[in-house]
Amino acid sequence: MTQTPPAAAQAAPLSARDWASRLSAYKQPRNARAVRELIVTGLPLVLLWVAMWHLAGVRAWLPLLIAPFAAFLLVRLFMIQHDCGHNAFFSSRRANDWAGRILGVLTLTPYDVWRHSHALHHAGSGNLDRRGIGDIATITVAEYRARSRWGRLAYRLYRHPLVMFGIGPAYLFVLQHRLPVGAMNGGVMPWASSLLTNAGILALGLGLGQVTGFPALLLVHAPIVIIGATIGVWLFYVQHQFEATYWERSADWTHPDAALHGSSFYDLPKPLMWLTAYIGVHHVHHLASRIPFYRLSEVLRDHPEIRSVGRISLWQSLRGVRLTLWDPECRSMVPFSALGRSSVGTDDGGDRPAAAA
Helix, strand or coil: CCCCCCHHHHCCCCCHHHHHHHHHHHCCCCHHHHHHHHHHHHHHHHHHHHHHHHHHCCCCCCHHHHHHHHHHHHHHHHHHHHHHHCCCCCCCHHHHHHHHHHHHHHHCCCHHHHHHHHHHHHHHCCECCCCCCCCCCCEEHHHHHHCCHHHHHHHHHHHCHHHHHHHHHHHHHHHHHHCCCCCCCCCHHHHHHHHHHHHHHHHHHHHHHHHHCHHHHHHHHHHHHHHHHHHHHHHHHHHHCCCCCCCECCCCCCHHHHHHHCCCEECCCHHHHHHCCCCCEHHHHHHCCCCCHHHHHHHHHHCHHHHHCCEECHHHHHHHHHCCEEECCCCEEECHHHHHCCCCCCCCCCCCCCCCC
């Protein structure tokens, strides 16, 4: 008589490589759906923008009531641009690139420069020896302790929420993206991408300013950009900065494991999932970046078990802001307050400072 194997043996968890293979079935873009996503994102944004312009003529503060909704739609346009950079939105590489470049004018993000740095982020995410490009600067407990007093203060300031989510987004989108900082040796492409995007932004701004008046343009668009940039930085932050994330040295690092376990599943309410273009399903995105965002809901529907991998709730993400250092000993992100514990960082286990840190 054949014995039935234990339930645990029947439901052995899939490895990261197994998941990568299983998810390949969802990589085919759907052009009609892509066009629809552009319309249902862009048209409401235009309507909200016009409504804010009319409200600005009544009271200067009234546009602020609508600005968060418009900002979320701007974030959604950025996520479409993001999919274009992965050649995942349309089936044509040419269509993806030109859609991404046009959207870059609206999102203030030079498409080709961003696409290059973001590809490096995907290639080295979770690798302690490849930090510093397209990521949130993260150092280990041992690296922090090896810093000078001023070096520690600089890292603490960088990690402070007011800097990370206040000054940081405005600096990134309003200033840093205007010139190809960090890509000066990349030939003509970074310069062409940045300067042509800047020219498009200037032309659009001058055109709108002639219609609405420049004070009204500033009252309407500045809050949308600032709020949208803050939302964008927050989303990027929580996608990799959570307690049980993944960091390894190059010798032990593997892309599938880093993708699945070093990226979170940000389990947001459905309206926020839609507004953020399902970017919270980030572990799936890193594992199979060619899956269009509009098919990620299919992955969750067909494979509900993947929801338990790296899941963080909205409340958990808020508490996660205090996690600032990687501790190789307990293999988790820890707060600055943990430095006083004798069990934190007592043995670096081969931990060594990296140049990028």
